[in-house]
Amino acid sequence: MIMMLPFLTGLVAVWFGVLGRRRPCVTFWLLTLVIFGVWCQYHMTSPLALSL
């Protein structure tokens, strides 16, 4: 799990957004979202001290 990876792909999405190039911006945004989801799953495995 490379923690800086979603920041890097997010930075590329921001850069394309600033340039006004929507298609590559949205592509990198989606890639970042997928990495975000996978990293969330990786860091959310310990049980919570709660009774729901």
Place this chain on the structure above:
Amino acid sequence: MIFSRNPARGSRVLNGLALLGVTGVLGMAFAWQFIYDELPCPLCLLQRVAFILAGVGFLLNMRVGPSPMHYGMSIAASLGGMVASGRQVLLHIAPGDPGYGTPFMGLHFYTWAFIAFAAIIVFCVLMQSADRKWGDSMLKKPVSALGLIVMALFFIMTLANVGSTTLECGFGPCPDNPDSYLWLPSSAAP
């Protein structure tokens, strides 16, 4: 179809303010990290990623005009951010738990993040209702000097987060309770 050289100007100004707010949140977290020497945990970093993703929706609304898809991007990112911050709230919700980091105005940053993500969703829902007359466009729109400054600040904050996260975690995962930067000499060392 609406023919205008500078359509939805008011809406794009409001999106600029929202982007400035997101940049302010990232800047605040970044300043706290260095002023109080509190390193962000993995969940805190993931919340920053969600703020960046939400900001990209506002950025596109400013650059190419408002679109339901851009608001959808900000809403989706905020829902993800609420999952990450909500999880952290639940981790520290038990009585006697001091929480992670120093509180700000009585609440920890992850609790503020949860509130901020909810506020972004409310903002997007209201703006999407007001912006429904504008069509989807991929053409660049003129942006004022102030708008360019806001976009540049957002880019710089994202770049700064890439740098600080790399310094903290290198090219690997971050520990759950980080106490030093991986790529910086530790202050505790002789």
